[in-house]
Amino acid sequence: MPKEDCKYWDKCYQRNPAHLSKYNHPEKPVEKEAKEDDAEDRKVAPKRGATSKEQDSNKDKPNTSSSSADMLDEEEAKGSYESETAELHKEAMGNIAGKNYMEILEKRIRLSVQKEYDNLCESNEFIRHKFLVEMPPDFYEFWKFVCSLKSDPAKPKDAGLEHLDKVFQLQLVGPFEFLAERFHGAKLGEPGDYLRHWRFYYDPPEFQTIFVRRGTGIHYGYWRDVPQDKENLLIARTDSAKGCEFQFVAGNAFDAFLYYLEHDFVATPFSAGQLAGTKKAVPRYLSDNSLELAQLERLQRERNKRVVAKTFHRAGIVVPFDRKTQLGYRPLAVSDSELKKMLAMLEQKDVDNVAAKQAVLEKLQPVANAANIAVDESDFGSALELGIDMFSSGHKELHMLASSLLVPAYSMLSRPQFIAIAKAHMEQRRREVNLSMFEVLK
Known part of the structure; x- marks a missing residue:
């Protein structure tokens, strides 16, 4: 983007980098200078026909219009200079601090976290x-x-x-x-x-x-x-x-x-x-x-x-269930024995390849879809049951599918703490x- 010409041309007194990078400072054209000089002469020349007394009187009067314009220009230049100086100072401080500033900020955050931790321990x-x-x-x-x-x-x-x-x-x-x-x-x-x-x-x-x-x-x-x-x-x-x-x-x-x-x-x-x-x-x-x-x-x-x-872990799940309307839980699309047969396929030796595992997941997906539809219809227990069964099977390949069931189920049951626990556990699940x-x- 081309730079603008500074209004002070080559007479500008500012030398800070921010100003110089923003404005050009060429010399004034001779014709323009001549016209401006003539204009200045006309401003101070006496009126035609004025008496010598009037001329003397005009000499003693200050040129208020020129003086006011100069003052406005000076104030505007001063304001611009101060603003640009502040920006330069901020930039300079950032360059000087650099990595040290970030280290100080990180240290303060650590101290704040440590203080919160120490307070909790009380x-x-x-x-x-x-x-x-x-x-x-x-x-x-x-x-x-x-x-x-x-x-x-x-x-x-x-x-x-x-x-x-x-x-x-x-x-x-x-x-x-x-x-x-x-x-x-x-x-x-x-x-x-x-x-x-x-x-x-x-x-x-x-x-x-x-x-x-x-x-x-x-x-x-x-x-x-x-x-x-x-x-x-x-x-x-x-x-x-x-x-x-x-x-x-x-x-x-x-x-x-x-x-x-x-x-x-x-x-x-x-x-x-x-x-x-x-x-x-x-x-x-x-x-x-x-x-x-x-x-x-x-x-x-x-x-x-x-x-x-009951679920695979045999402890069972508890969700709000209206026995009159049967709202809150519905049986899964497959029986426990059928689900176990599907999951057992992941334990076979020939399931080491990605294609075989993908085939098992494709068989499980319709069951998961039905459970998620049940969530949409307020039968939250179905997704919870299937998600827990997926988790209890122990297959890490099912973590993503289990999460897609447990997160909406726990969310609709107002149990967000269990979402955090399940996610943290499946991120680093160890035997x-x-x-x-x-x-x-x-």
Whole structure:
């Protein structure tokens, strides 16, 4: 784009780069200068016929029109100069700062995030913020019981965890580690790291691990059909080494602990005495603190009334369902046995090639389409069931298809926390048994 001619021509006093890059500064044409000089002479020449006295009087009067024009030009030039100087200063500062400025900005952001993290560590809000759920009352009561097992009250808060691990090979993980202050001062992770913390390969979003038998796939956790639920939660047990099925074993953390001691811990002659003493300590603590906790039978009976489909993980799904109008859930387009046959094709040796896998997905697509149509017609449970079955099959090739079902289902059921958990899990789904985020962030 051609530059404009500066109104001051070659007489312009400005020499800043921004001005010079915008305007040309040629010399004035001689004819134009002559005309301007004649005009100036006419301005100051006396009127024809004026007396010498009038001429003398005109000489003494200032040329106000010329003076005003000069003042306006000077003010305009000054304003333009100041504006351009400000722009140059801003550009110069950007060039000088460069990478250093970005480093300072990133450092300030990190400090702000660290401060927010430290503030969260001061309250139980950390659990809701990082794990997207809230813990039931029996969780906190059980933590008090664990702390009472410490022989020395002066020991650090994680001494109770160390005691159970050392004696019973039982790791208290996830939110228990927060109460033990293991997250305090820990290296910050991404949001997904906290959602994947001790989340085993087959754990659906509804399940949150709290107990792990060290070095195995055996783990226990709270089961929530609704993310916001923090009362009367069931506790399920599963072994990821054996598959995706879950079993409800307790109605509170105390009973789950006793179940573990009875079924998953093998005592030795050296630990038999501590085992017997701990089993007696549980009911004694409950009695001393006047605690009456929900029992498995009642909770499971109430939940079974709301289950609309069993699903592959055998725990079933719960969605709002009107039995009169049959609104909320409809059976899938295929039976469970037919669906399992389709999924089994992904396990065959000749399915290593892309074409064979694509053929399986093409068979599953109409089933998924029918489930998504059900969502449009307010039968949200159908997409949830199929999405969970896809996830429980364990085939990573089905993650995209599972997401296309789970996201709208959880969204329409107002369970967005489960969307975040499912996405984070499928992004980095691992079969290992040590699934602590602290190991990942080393």
